[in-house]
Amino acid sequence: MALSLNAEQKNLLxxxxxxxxxxxxxxxxxxxxxxDQCFQLYTDILNSFxxxxxxxxxxxxxxxxxxxxxxxxxxxxxxxxxxxxxxIKVLSLFxxxxxxxxxxxxxxxxxxxxxIPRIKSNIFEADDNExxxxxxxxxxxxxxxxxxxxxxxxxxIIEKKNRNKFEKNxxxxxxxxxxxxxxxxxxxxxxxxxxxxxxxxxxxLTGKTQDEANEKALTIFETINxxxxxxxxxxxxxxxxxxxxxxxxEQEIFIDLWTDFKSGCDNLNLKIDDIFRYYSHxxxxxxxxxxxxxxxxxxxxxxxxxxxxxxxxxxxxTDLFKIVEILEFLNKEKIIENESATxxxxxxxxxxxxxxxxxxxxxxxxxxxxxxxxxxFIKSLVRYIYYQGSTTSVKFEIYNxxxxxxxxxxxxxxxxxxxxxxxxxxxxxxxxxxxxxxYLLYPKAISSYNVDRIVTLKDKPLLKGxxxxxxxxxxxxxxxxxxxxxxxxxxxxxxxxxxYYSTSNIHEVKTLFSNGDYTFLEFLERxxxxxxxxxxxxxxxxx
Numbered sequence: 001m002a003l004s005l006n007a008e009q010k011n012l013l014x015x016x017x018x019x020x021x022x023x024x025x026x027x028x029x030x031x032x033x034x035x036d037q038c039f040q041l042y043t044d045i046l047n048s049f050x051x052x053x054x055x056x057x058x059x060x061x062x063x064x065x066x067x068x069x070x071x072x073x074x075x076x077x078x079x080x081x082x083x084x085x086x087x088i089k090v091l092s093l094f095x096x097x098x099x100x101x102x103x104x105x106x107x108x109x110x111x112x113x114x115x116i117p118r119i120k121s122n123i124f125e126a127d128d129n130e131x132x133x134x135x136x137x138x139x140x141x142x143x144x145x146x147x148x149x150x151x152x153x154x155x156x157i158i159e160k161k162n163r164n165k166f167e168k169n170x171x172x173x174x175x176x177x178x179x180x181x182x183x184x185x186x187x188x189x190x191x192x193x194x195x196x197x198x199x200x201x202x203x204x205l206t207g208k209t210q211d212e213a214n215e216k217a218l219t220i221f222e223t224i225n226x227x228x229x230x231x232x233x234x235x236x237x238x239x240x241x242x243x244x245x246x247x248x249x250e251q252e253i254f255i256d257l258w259t260d261f262k263s264g265c266d267n268l269n270l271k272i273d274d275i276f277r278y279y280s281h282x283x284x285x286x287x288x289x290x291x292x293x294x295x296x297x298x299x300x301x302x303x304x305x306x307x308x309x310x311x312x313x314x315x316x317x318t319d320l321f322k323i324v325e326i327l328e329f330l331n332k333e334k335i336i337e338n339e340s341a342t343x344x345x346x347x348x349x350x351x352x353x354x355x356x357x358x359x360x361x362x363x364x365x366x367x368x369x370x371x372x373x374x375x376x377f378i379k380s381l382v383r384y385i386y387y388q389g390s391t392t393s394v395k396f397e398i399y400n401x402x403x404x405x406x407x408x409x410x411x412x413x414x415x416x417x418x419x420x421x422x423x424x425x426x427x428x429x430x431x432x433x434x435x436x437x438x439y440l441l442y443p444k445a446i447s448s449y450n451v452d453r454i455v456t457l458k459d460k461p462l463l464k465g466x467x468x469x470x471x472x473x474x475x476x477x478x479x480x481x482x483x484x485x486x487x488x489x490x491x492x493x494x495x496x497x498x499x500y501y502s503t504s505n506i507h508e509v510k511t512l513f514s515n516g517d518y519t520f521l522e523f524l525e526r527x528x529x530x531x532x533x534x535x536x537x538x539x540x541x542x543x
Contacts, residue, residue, distance in 0.1 A: 006204040009056075012084060013195040015202065016104035020064075020072045022081060022119045025214070027239030030126035031165055033079050038169050041083060042176055049193045057084075062204045063213035073210065075218060078121075080200070082132065083169065085119055090173040091191050093140040094181060098191060105136060124242060124255060131164040138170070147171050215301075233297045234272035237308075240301070244313040257317050264324040268331070276300065278323050281357040282364050283307065285406030290399040326363045333370065334445075340370045341445035343378040349432035351390040354398045355381050361402045376413075383414040383538055386436065390428045415540040423479050423531050434482040437530040440537055442508065450489040454481050454518065459494040466520040479534075480527020485509060494518065 041057070048055035060077025074081060085105065092101035106115040117136060121128040138146070150161040150171060157175065162168035181187050207213030218236075238258060245254035265272050273296065280299050284290075287305050300306050307316045334344035347355050362377055381401070388394050404411055426433050431451050439445070453476055455463070460472055475481055487504050490497075498513040512518065535541075 006206070007201060009199050009201045011196050012088075012198050012200075013100070013104070015200055016085070016088070016118060017100075019107065020070055021107060021116055023071045023073045024078045024119065024121040024123055024128070025073050025075075025239065026122045026124055026242055027235040028074070028078055028121075028123055029235065030123055030128050031079065031082055031121070031132070033083050033165065033169060035159075035168075035172060037079070038083055038172055039176075041080070042087070042173070045194065045198055046180070046190075048197075049190055052193075054197045054199060056199045056201075059201045059203055062202055063210065063216065064204055064206050065210040065213050066206060066208050068210060072204070073214060075205075075214065077200070078119075082119060082166075086135065086166065086170045087173050087194075089136055089138070090143070090170060090177050091187075091194070093138070093143060094177060095188060095191060096140075098188070100195070101191070104195075124251065127164075128166075131166045135166045135170045143170070143174050147174055151175075218297075232271065232273050233300070234276060236297060237276060237300055238272075240308050241313045241316060244308075250313075254313060254317075257314075261317060261320055261324065264321070264328070268324065268327050270327070275320055275323050275327075278327075278357060278360050279307075279319060281402055282319070282323075282361050282406075284399065285361050285365075285402040288403050288407070290396070290403055292396075322364060323360060326360050326368055329363070329368055330359070335447040337445050337447065338370075339375060339443060339445070340378075341447075342439040342443060343375065343382060345445065345449075346382055346432060346436050346439065347378065349435050350385055351428050351432075352392055352394070354392070354395045355385050358398050358401050358405065362405050365405050365408075377411055380411055380413045382436065383416060384412075386429065386432060387414070387416045387418070387422075387538060413540065416538045418535045418538040420531060420535070423534060426477075426479070430477070430479070430482060433479060433534065434484060436537070437479060437534050438484040440533050441530075442506070446484075446486045446506070448486070450485045450487070452483050452485050452489045454483050454497070454512070455494060455523070462494055463520075464517065470520050470523075475523065478523075478527050479530045480523050483509060483512070 045055055057080055058077075060081065061075040063073040063075050064071075088101055088104055092098070092105065095101065105118055107118060108114070109116050117133055119132065121132060123129070146167065147155075147157075150167075151157050155175065157168065157171050159168055162171065177187075180190070184190075205213055205216040207216055241258070242251065242254055245251055262272060265275055276296060280293070280296060283299075283305060284293075293299075294303075300308060303309075307319065311319075330344060334341045334348065344359075347359065358381060359378065362374065366374070384397060384401075385394050388397075401411060423433065434451050435449070455472070455476060457472060457476060463470075463472075484506070485501075485504060486506050486509070487500075490500060492500060501509050501512055504510045515522075
């Protein structure tokens with residue numbers, strides 16, 4: 001995709017006095033600048049004015065369609081543009097004789113019979129466009145009256161009285177410009193400076209269609225934003241679905257459904273992008289794709305198997321709601337004291353998300369319920385990932401597992417011949433192996449657990465008898481020294497643990513020190529028992 005790009009630094013006069021209207025596209029987030037951002041912008045400009053230095057605000061990224069010559073879509077920079085327009089609006093009320101200011105706020109339509117707002121917001125999640133146009137229509141009397149109603153006797157703005165951020169921020173600018181004008185007689189000089197010596201760099205991407213121009217602009221946005229893309233993939237997906245709903249006049253239905261979907265994501269403490277990631281694996285399974293993943297946006301926007309191409313918007317949302325339902329089900333299931341909770345907790349203790357993609361896919365393809373087949377499936381998954389270790393390379397076999405699930409094929413049980421030394425260097429998987437061994441020995445889930453070391457280096461002076469010849473620095477990392485607690489972990493020495501562990505409801509913890517001192521022989525016996533239990537599980541002798 002060749003990029004048709006134009007970039008030329010412009011002062012505010014050239015930026016706003018143009019023939020086109022700036023459009024905030026549907027996928028953008030609502031206007032969000034607060035006091036701090038507005039005050040920082042204002043004081044930076046004011047300080048530069050006082051020192052008579054040019055001031056550069058930054059880049060904005062614009063997408064322009066060859067078919068729509070009279071509008072420019074703002075891919076990045078809406079917050080700055082809108083805030084600058086609010087400042088210009090306030091200045092136009094203080095200096096109404098400067099007609100150039102009002103010309104920056106609006107443009108004439110092609111017939112010259114009507115004035116069109118310089119910026120229009122198409123965001124559907126909030127009434128941004130109506131709110132913006134309302135404050136841009138203020139007279140000076142309106143502004144003064146609103147300021148009086150929304151401020152206290154010390155002329156401090158009471159934020160909760162404002163209907164939206166547009167109203168709040170224009171009142172801040174009114175307050176600051178009022179203060180400046182009362183202490184200076186050069187407001188016109190400041191306005192001249194603002195329009196001619198304050199600069200932005202519009203980067204304009206052109207395409208045959210608006211979608212093509214947007215895609216180019218987003219590519220540039222990703223490239224120059226070294227902190228990562230602020231605009232999430234979900235914003236683009238939301239706009240695509242909204243456009244499909246709009247074509248059949250179901251915008252309001254879509255907004256209600258999307259709001260409920262977003263609320264479900266928030267309750268799970270997940271981003272919408274996370275749900276789309278799960279969705280991508282469900283689609284990959286159906287399409288028998290086992291190769292490496294591609295960019296999430298590319299997956300849903302460009303590929304011919306995208307649900308945006310093959311399904312109605314309600315069908316896509318139904319799928320997304322089902323994924324949310326599955327994740328809610330799993331969250332509840334893993335804190336219930338039953339067998340499924342033990343295996344789900346072990347999966348959660350693994351070091352990446354790939355096994356969970358397979359589990360969600362399993363429940364999406366089959367019924368959302370716990371049954372023996374589901375338990376067997378998770379056991380097989382646990383065998384595979386824990387034998388492979390803490391590595392993202394497990395994803396390639398999991399891609400294959402997801403495909404097998406989608407086609408109702410039998411999953412490998414992944415029985416392994418396990419050497420005893422597999423458990424010597426567990427690294428980040430030590431917690432997971434400890435939990436696996438615990439639940440194999442005591443198969444009753446606990447809703448909340450901690451993993452503790454029985455013996456620590458600081459216990460060395462307290463250990464007696466057969467501990468004298470033990471290499472404590474090696475022992476403390478062994479599985480035999482790791483124990484699952486149903487009580488908070490405390491940084492206390494082994495003598496104090498004797499009493500503290502007795503408060504546990506887990507029999508093994510409660511009775512660990514029942515014979516008095518914890519001996520090195522007891523540690524060795526416990527270590528061997530745990531490892532033999534794990535070997536039996538991996539070899540299929542525990543079933």
